[in-house]
Amino acid sequence: MARITASVYTSHVPAIGAALDLGKTDEPYWQPVFGGYEFSKQWMKDQRPDVVFLVYNDHATAFSLDLIPTFAIGTAARYQPADEGWGPRPVPVVQGHPELASHIAQSVIQQDFDLTIVNKMDVDHGLTVPLSLMCGQQDPQKGAWPCPVIPFAVNVVQYPVPSGRRCFQLGQAIRRAVESYDEDLNVHIWGTGGMSHQLQGPRAGLINKDFDNRFLDLLETDPAAAAAIPHIDYVREAGSEGIELVMWLIARGAMADVAGGPRPRVAHRFYHVPASNTAVGHLILENT
């Protein structure tokens, strides 16, 4: 059967993508950011996942105000990198996994989560920046991402976004869905976005290292407590866009300990301020 063996958590700042694409990774400003992912790139090569289930948010790219799905699962065979206004990022097309994605969609909906099924969409920096950080740079034509990806988009743009508790429960449903798939597949689940940041108004630039590090601690040892954090605490403490952190709870809910298994092993933890407007947080947990 298919199994979730690990979860990965990372910010998905657009400027990180731009720094990669423009060859700025060795600049003093960016070097500490990319240094934090050196371990992770090797870890990806060693782990060789068959599929990555990638939780992210669309930033007014595939979904305008015409349609605002709370949870959307991509069941397509491939996804084009989007033109977000700067032209598309020079990265490979993202290959999907329609069979597993459709299976998860059916199973999770039968577990009372009303997913939107998406058969056609472009993917923005929310999805491609984590891939670049974890897999390194790839030639857009000759290169390829190491495995198929199932995009899972969460509305964190128009309030109210789903609660941390709901996201945590959804992760548990996703784990059950994956484990009911017959083929032996090594599946990773990634939660992206965050950490503290605010992109708007006179409070733009807010960073809260204490909140972020406490959140990372809770994610390691007491995810149910992290899932109990209400929306207003993210807004007040971690900035209006810090609310993206609810997406990390989907990945965390899919880990074995939440279903009574052993506590995951912390393979890697990294935190750095700033990348553009944002605090970069990164965590890798392995099921043992």
Place this chain on the structure above:
Amino acid sequence: MALDKPYRDVPGTTIFDAEQSRQGYWLNQFCMSLMKAANRERFKKDERAYLDEWAMTEAQKQAVLARDLNRCIALGGNIYFLAKIGATDGKSFQQMAGSMTGMTEEEYRNMMIRGGRSVEGNRYIGEDGDAQAHRQPQGSGRTA
């Protein structure tokens, strides 16, 4: 019964909820159109004429022409949509975010390098942090 909006007392922050979204629908959809290169060209050639193709209010159009992002947000704009205007202008997210504080680009960048804006005094309206209304604009914008 009124909706629960506990986020109204956070200084310098507008939460993009259903009410803001309804008000800003056409403003944000105009921004969306700038994801197509041909539309970016048409907008840059004659901004006013391009804006007049959209069912936006005059106040929204003026806010876009002035690139007053705080005003755009007050009128229902959302930063992820408004970012398409910045992209059309060749501005980074950091330049856009900084423009809403009154700081120069360099002042804002330096604040981020020093660890960002502190949450102290900026949790509730009525405290004395740098994001509070009585301390706007910030940086050299204050004396300009």
